[in-house]
Amino acid sequence: MGVASGSGMKRNEIPQSAIWTPYRVPYADTDAMGYVYYGNYLTLFERSRNELMRAGGFTYAEMESRGGAMLPVIEAHVDYRKPARYDDAIEIAAWVDEARGFRLKIRNAVFRGDECLATGHTVHVCVDATTRRPVRVPQYILDFNPSAGA
Amino acid sequence: MGVASGSGMKRNEIPQSAIWTPYRVPYADTDAMGYVYYGNYLTLFERSRNELMRAGGFTYAEMESRGGAMLPVIEAHVDYRKPARYDDAIEIAAWVDEARGFRLKIRNAVFRGDECLATGHTVHVCVDATTRRPVRVPQYILDFNPSAGA
Amino acid sequence: MGVASGSGMKRNEIPQSAIWTPYRVPYADTDAMGYVYYGNYLTLFERSRNELMRAGGFTYAEMESRGGAMLPVIEAHVDYRKPARYDDAIEIAAWVDEARGFRLKIRNAVFRGDECLATGHTVHVCVDATTRRPVRVPQYILDFNPSAGA
Amino acid sequence: MGVASGSGMKRNEIPQSAIWTPYRVPYADTDAMGYVYYGNYLTLFERSRNELMRAGGFTYAEMESRGGAMLPVIEAHVDYRKPARYDDAIEIAAWVDEARGFRLKIRNAVFRGDECLATGHTVHVCVDATTRRPVRVPQYILDFNPSAGA
Numbered sequence: 231m232g233v234a235s236g237s238g239m240k241r242n243e244i245p246q247s248a249i250w251t252p253y254r255v256p257y258a259d260t261d262a263m264g265y266v267y268y269g270n271y272l273t274l275f276e277r278s279r280n281e282l283m284r285a286g287g288f289t290y291a292e293m294e295s296r297g298g299a300m301l302p303v304i305e306a307h308v309d310y311r312k313p314a315r316y317d318d319a320i321e322i323a324a325w326v327d328e329a330r331g332f333r334l335k336i337r338n339a340v341f342r343g344d345e346c347l348a349t350g351h352t353v354h355v356c357v358d359a360t361t362r363r364p365v366r367v368p369q370y371i372l373d374f375n376p377s378a379g380a
Numbered sequence: 381m382g383v384a385s386g387s388g389m390k391r392n393e394i395p396q397s398a399i400w401t402p403y404r405v406p407y408a409d410t411d412a413m414g415y416v417y418y419g420n421y422l423t424l425f426e427r428s429r430n431e432l433m434r435a436g437g438f439t440y441a442e443m444e445s446r447g448g449a450m451l452p453v454i455e456a457h458v459d460y461r462k463p464a465r466y467d468d469a470i471e472i473a474a475w476v477d478e479a480r481g482f483r484l485k486i487r488n489a490v491f492r493g494d495e496c497l498a499t500g501h502t503v504h505v506c507v508d509a510t511t512r513r514p515v516r517v518p519q520y521i522l523d524f525n526p527s528a529g530a
Numbered sequence: 531m532g533v534a535s536g537s538g539m540k541r542n543e544i545p546q547s548a549i550w551t552p553y554r555v556p557y558a559d560t561d562a563m564g565y566v567y568y569g570n571y572l573t574l575f576e577r578s579r580n581e582l583m584r585a586g587g588f589t590y591a592e593m594e595s596r597g598g599a600m601l602p603v604i605e606a607h608v609d610y611r612k613p614a615r616y617d618d619a620i621e622i623a624a625w626v627d628e629a630r631g632f633r634l635k636i637r638n639a640v641f642r643g644d645e646c647l648a649t650g651h652t653v654h655v656c657v658d659a660t661t662r663r664p665v666r667v668p669q670y671i672l673d674f675n676p677s678a679g680a
Numbered sequence: 681m682g683v684a685s686g687s688g689m690k691r692n693e694i695p696q697s698a699i700w701t702p703y704r705v706p707y708a709d710t711d712a713m714g715y716v717y718y719g720n721y722l723t724l725f726e727r728s729r730n731e732l733m734r735a736g737g738f739t740y741a742e743m744e745s746r747g748g749a750m751l752p753v754i755e756a757h758v759d760y761r762k763p764a765r766y767d768d769a770i771e772i773a774a775w776v777d778e779a780r781g782f783r784l785k786i787r788n789a790v791f792r793g794d795e796c797l798a799t800g801h802t803v804h805v806c807v808d809a810t811t812r813r814p815v816r817v818p819q820y821i822l823d824f825n826p827s828a829g830a
Binding site: 263265268269270271272273276300302303304305306307308309310313352 | 413415418419420421422423426450452453454455456457458459460463502
C-alpha cells in the first residue's frame with residue numbers, strides 16, 4: 231500500500247551522517263495490491279538501524295552484552311509517498327536525529343533511485359538489559375552521533 | 381519490542397463505535413526479545429480495520445468491486461506502552477476518527493485485559509481503483525461512521 | 531502463490547482427533563500474485579498447533595514451564611493445492627500423526643469450506659529447555675494423542 | 681526454531697551452478713526462542729531464487745512480462761539443522777535440481793560460514809500468466825540450467 235502524498239525528502243536533504251542500506255524487495259514483502267505491505271516498512275527501518283549501529287563500530291548484539299543496554303521502540307511513524315514493488319532495488323537511510331537522556335530518535339527515508347518512497351522515525355528508550363529500567367544512552371552511541379553535541 | 385511509556389488509554393475511553401477484534405499471539409509474531417515485533421502491530425491494526433469494515437456491513441474486498449475504491453495508507457503511527465508476548469490473548473480496537481473529503485483516519489488500541497499495550501492510527505486516502513486518483517470517501521463509509529456528521 | 535495439484539484431502543478424511551482453527555486472511559499475508567504467500571502457511575500451521583495443544587488441556591507456554599520441554603521444528607513440508615486470497619475465511623486442521631521417543635509429527639490441512647487449499651506436516655524433537663538436549667515426549671502429550679497408544 | 685539433526689550438507693557438496701545470496705538476519709526474522717522463525721526460511725529460499733534467476737540473465741519480473749509465464753510453488757520442504765540468530769551473516773545457496781515439462785525443482789541450503797543451518801527445496805509449476813494453465817518451462821530457463829540437458 232502507499233500512495234503519493236506531499237513531496238517527501240530529496241536525496242540531498244538527507245544528512246551526511248546517514249547510513250544507506252541497499253535492499254531488494256522479495257515477493258514476501260508485497261501484498262495483493264502489488265506493493266510492499268505498509269507494515270514491512272518498519273522492518274526496513276530496523277534493517278537500516280542495524281547498519282547504522284554497525285557503521286558506528288558496534289552492533290546492537292554487542293551493545294546488549296557490552297553495556298547491558300537495550301533500545302526498545304516506544305514510538306514508530308511512517309509517511310508513505312510512493313509504493314515500492316516486487317524486485318525493486320531500494321535504499322533505506324537512517325540517521326540519529328536526537329539523543330539525550332534516556333531517549334534516542336532515529337529518522338529514516340526509503341528511496342528508489344531519486345524517488346522518495348517513504349519517510350519516518352522511531353523513538354527508543356535505553357533500558358538496562360537486566361532490570362529493564364531506563365538508563366542513559368551509552369556514551370559510545372552519543373559519540374557516534376555527529377549531531378548530538380558533547 | 382515495546383516498553384511502558386505514559387499511561388495509554390483506558391478501556392472506557394475507547395468510543396462505543398469501536399469494533400474489537402480478538403487475537404491470539406503466535407510465535408511467528410514475536411522476536412528474540414520475547415515480545416511481539418514492533419512492525420507486527422501494523423498487521424494487528426489491519427486485522428482490526430478489516431473487522432471494522434465488516435461490522436459496517438461491507439468488506440474492503442466488496443468495496444473495491446462495488447465502488448471501485450481503494451484505501452491505501454499514507455500515514456501510520458504506533459505508540460508502544462507494554463509488550464505483548466507469545467500466546468497472549470489480546471484485543472484490538474478500531475474506530476473511525478475522521479472522515480472527510482478524500483481522507484479517512486482510523487484509530488487503534490491494543491489491550492490485554494485492562495492493560496493498554498499500544499495505541500496508534502492510520503490515515504488513508506480514498507482512490508479510484510482504476511485511475512488511482514483521489515475520490516471522495518464513499519457515502520456508505522461515511523454513513524457507517526457515527527461521528528462523521530452528515 | 532500456490533496452484534492446484536493433485537486432489538488434496540477431503541474434509542471427511544481428516545481424523546476426528548484433529549483440532550480446527552478458523553482464520554481470516556489479512557492483506558499482510560498476501561503477495562503481489564494476489565494469493566497468500568507460500569511461507570505464511572507455516573505460520574498458519576503454527577497457529578493450529580497452538581490450538582491443538584490448548585485443546586489438549588495445556589499450552590506450549592505452560593509446557594515450557596511445566597516440563598521444561600521445548601518442541602523445535604526439525605522438518606516442515608507443505609503441498610499447495612489452491613490459492614487462498616485476501617479476506618478468505620479459512621480453517622486449519624492439526625492432528626498428531628506420530629509421537630514416540632523424542633519425536634512428534636503433526637499433520638495439517640487448510641480448507642476454505644470444502645476446498646482443500648494445502649496439506650503438510652511438521653516434525654518436532656522434544657528437548658529440555660535448559661540443556662537443549664533431546665528428552666522423551668512428555669506423557670501428557672502422549673496421553674492427549676488418541677492414536678499414540680499407551 | 682530449529683535444532684541440530686543429521687549432518688546437513690557440506691559447502692563443497694553444493695553444485696558449482698548454485699548462486700549464493702548473502703543475508704543479515706534482522707530482529708524481525710527471529711522469534712521468542714531467539715532463533716530465526718521456521719517459516720522465514722521460505723522467504724530466505726525465495727530471496728535466493730530471485731538471485732538465481734537474476735544471475736541467469738533475467739528476473740522473475742521480466743519473465744512474467746517476456747514469456748507471460750509464472751512459477752507458483754506447489755511444494756516446499758525444509759530440514760532445519762542448526763538455528764540462525766539475530767545479526768548472523770548467513771548465505772543462501774539456490775540451484776536448479778530438475779527442470780522438465782511443466783515442472784521446476786529448486787534446491788536450497790543455508791550456511792553460516794561452514795555450518796549448514798538448513799536445507800530444502802521448492803517445486804514450481806510453470807503456468808501461463810493469463811490463462812493460469814500449465815505451460816512448458818521456457819527454453820531460456822532450461823538453457824540457464826547447466827544440468828538440465830538438451
